[in-house]
Amino acid sequence: MEHRSRFKARGLEVVFLLPTMLILILFLYYPAWQSIILSLFRSNLFLGTRKFIGFENFRNLFSGALAPAYYQSLLQTLIFSVMVIVPGLLISLVLANLSISLGKRGKIYQILLIWPYALSPAVAGTIFSFLFNPEVGAVNTLLGAFSNLQPRWLDNPILAFLLVVTACIWKNLGYNYVFYLAALQNVPRNVYEAADIDGAGVVRSFFKITVPLVGPVTYFLIFTNLSYSFFEAFALIDLLTLGGPMGFLPFDNTGVTTLLIYKIFQDGFGGSSNMGFASAQSVLLMGIIGLITWFQFKFADKNVHYGGE
Amino acid sequence: MKRISIMLIIMSFAAVLFASGQNEKVQNNEKNIEPVEIQFWHAFTDDARSGWINDLAIEWNSTHPNFKIVAESKGSYRETLQAAILGSRQGVAPHLVQVFEVGSQLALDSGIFTPIGDVGNVDLSDYIEPVLNYYTFNNSVYSIPFNSSSPILYTNKNMMIKAGLDPNSPPETFEEILNACETAKAAGIPEAGLGFNIHGWFFEQWLAEQGEPIVNNGNGRNGRATETMLTSKASITTLNFIKELNDNGFYKSTGKLEDWGGSDAIFQEGKVMFHITSTADLGNISNAIDSRFDMGTGRLPIPGTSKRNGVVIGGASVWLTSGHPKTEQEAARDFILFMTNTKNMNSWHKLTGYYPVRKSSVEELEKEGWFKAAPTRTIAFTQLLETVSNQATAGGVMGTFGDTRTIVEQAIQKVLNGADVKDSLTEAKKLADLKLEEYNKNFK
Numbered sequence: 001m002e003h004r005s006r007f008k009a010r011g012l013e014v015v016f017l018l019p020t021m022l023i024l025i026l027f028l029y030y031p032a033w034q035s036i037i038l039s040l041f042r043s044n045l046f047l048g049t050r051k052f053i054g055f056e057n058f059r060n061l062f063s064g065a066l067a068p069a070y071y072q073s074l075l076q077t078l079i080f081s082v083m084v085i086v087p088g089l090l091i092s093l094v095l096a097n098l099s100i101s102l103g104k105r106g107k108i109y110q111i112l113l114i115w116p117y118a119l120s121p122a123v124a125g126t127i128f129s130f131l132f133n134p135e136v137g138a139v140n141t142l143l144g145a146f147s148n149l150q151p152r153w154l155d156n157p158i159l160a161f162l163l164v165v166t167a168c169i170w171k172n173l174g175y176n177y178v179f180y181l182a183a184l185q186n187v188p189r190n191v192y193e194a195a196d197i198d199g200a201g202v203v204r205s206f207f208k209i210t211v212p213l214v215g216p217v218t219y220f221l222i223f224t225n226l227s228y229s230f231f232e233a234f235a236l237i238d239l240l241t242l243g244g245p246m247g248f249l250p251f252d253n254t255g256v257t258t259l260l261i262y263k264i265f266q267d268g269f270g271g272s273s274n275m276g277f278a279s280a281q282s283v284l285l286m287g288i289i290g291l292i293t294w295f296q297f298k299f300a301d302k303n304v305h306y307g308g309e
Numbered sequence: 310m311k312r313i314s315i316m317l318i319i320m321s322f323a324a325v326l327f328a329s330g331q332n333e334k335v336q337n338n339e340k341n342i343e344p345v346e347i348q349f350w351h352a353f354t355d356d357a358r359s360g361w362i363n364d365l366a367i368e369w370n371s372t373h374p375n376f377k378i379v380a381e382s383k384g385s386y387r388e389t390l391q392a393a394i395l396g397s398r399q400g401v402a403p404h405l406v407q408v409f410e411v412g413s414q415l416a417l418d419s420g421i422f423t424p425i426g427d428v429g430n431v432d433l434s435d436y437i438e439p440v441l442n443y444y445t446f447n448n449s450v451y452s453i454p455f456n457s458s459s460p461i462l463y464t465n466k467n468m469m470i471k472a473g474l475d476p477n478s479p480p481e482t483f484e485e486i487l488n489a490c491e492t493a494k495a496a497g498i499p500e501a502g503l504g505f506n507i508h509g510w511f512f513e514q515w516l517a518e519q520g521e522p523i524v525n526n527g528n529g530r531n532g533r534a535t536e537t538m539l540t541s542k543a544s545i546t547t548l549n550f551i552k553e554l555n556d557n558g559f560y561k562s563t564g565k566l567e568d569w570g571g572s573d574a575i576f577q578e579g580k581v582m583f584h585i586t587s588t589a590d591l592g593n594i595s596n597a598i599d600s601r602f603d604m605g606t607g608r609l610p611i612p613g614t615s616k617r618n619g620v621v622i623g624g625a626s627v628w629l630t631s632g633h634p635k636t637e638q639e640a641a642r643d644f645i646l647f648m649t650n651t652k653n654m655n656s657w658h659k660l661t662g663y664y665p666v667r668k669s670s671v672e673e674l675e676k677e678g679w680f681k682a683a684p685t686r687t688i689a690f691t692q693l694l695e696t697v698s699n700q701a702t703a704g705g706v707m708g709t710f711g712d713t714r715t716i717v718e719q720a721i722q723k724v725l726n727g728a729d730v731k732d733s734l735t736e737a738k739k740l741a742d743l744k745l746e747e748y749n750k751n752f753k
Binding site (some may be wrong): 042044045047049133136152153154157162241247248257270273 | 451
């Protein structure tokens, strides 16, 4: 509490907050509020029509012919997030650990590992679509040179899903890696030396020392990766699969890579272009993210150790 | 997010253009030197086709010092129409917009366009009638046909010879395709098969060939369509064919929806014997193949049980927006008439493979002996001339054509994954009808 007196003039903190608040209000709160209002209308973007229909858009999401696709998309998004975040963080942590153990010689690896993050999602998506084109892509050409294996990367539902997951992990690897690298540089080496003397192996020190000590960073990364996998996967999906392919039962109501964010786009800009229907989905997506964030803060209070005090 | 941000960029860009356009108008009045810009938005992203338009714009501008045609590519057909409508709501509409046939109902309903045939006295008698009819609504010609095409069969003649097939008589029916693939497979050709990208357009063409509409109310031309015909006999026959191809390992595609380039690549690389795509790609594909193999063409294969009814004479046309001064509208109209004149339509056809949309162009090409010199190109004309003019071949109109296409494409994908044909189509119809109903409610 005593920190308050740092600002001499009263209200100065408000002045400093103002630019941020203005941007938030203009680009976040106001559009969010507009989405909530719009979700109660049938509003065709291109015809410019607007008619109040109460909660019909929400009803259509949960019952009737359009509901199965929404449920499928919701489930897929959750599976997708887990599959992107867990291996993504684990791989980055292992790589950060390995490259830091090389000392100065690890520099080149650091640069190479951070590289993918410098690419825009659009470029990353284009690279993957060139690599994995089933007929003329580099991967299948290479496979064809010494085997008969020609996987249908883009039209087999399981492969397509995994491909988008992989692309998504790869794209964000550099980001996660940088944070872990920084965190690991702050872990005192003598802790490892002590463990070494006590006879702990590499694997044991990794799980007993590294993982707990980078806990706060992991906590932060889970949150940022969650919003990454919920929102930023859009460009990769748009370039790789366009939301397809249709899955096997019971995943055959929409494309297996039609995540919530992509479905909003499809429904809003598609033929019937009911922006209200798309807005209703945005509102729910906002709710989901809000709920997860709330859980995370609750969980973090109990289980993340920041050390220090 | 990508599309949305692109849209935002386009809109802000358009706003800047609008502002600068305003300035120019002022200057024009004062100094009378700056020409008025006429914006033309189109959907060609390749150098060949957009370059052709740019060249003509430069040519036209040089003889019309008061105006300046600015042609710009706005992405896909869907995106171009969407950008135009949204731009128009912001008061920054382009003058001319290239709209694909599927967007016709939406373009009409959006109310941003004015019938080009009603701007002054326009003589449209030279335009090929069935093509012009597509764009005639409520007795007004709304747009000038520009790039019309239909799907045809492309063949790899070298492969056909290797398989012991006659390269000069390409398969004409679904059954003949399957037989030819069997023969080639037996001859040890692993590339035996037919490739086409998963696209609703082919499905629509196959319905038309069987003389069936895709929506009710006279294919949406007697009144607003309220129901799709996705469970009709023709629909089932079409999807059964795709299923049979796929079950026998004869269907080739990248698996991605609407992947034109991907499918073309498969054929160009010599990885499939037969290929179906638009006549519009004749130029680009034969250039890409170069001399790697001998390419042949044939009519679009249809079910053997059906009479050949013809293809949908669609493609895209150029629409004129309302809300611009009359002089600018007239200038815009004049440019389009110039762009589609006899001479230009001939060069357009030779460059791309699109039909020349004028009768005089066809006559001139015949006189030149073009069809003898370029035999692969004749097939497109045969298909067009054979087409029976009726509501099936006039093409369906519905406000949610874009959605219906996607839904059909998803049904095809489901079938490729092993789903039942009838179940998939029933489900598709339910969804497409619901979307159509949703759209139509905007007018109640």
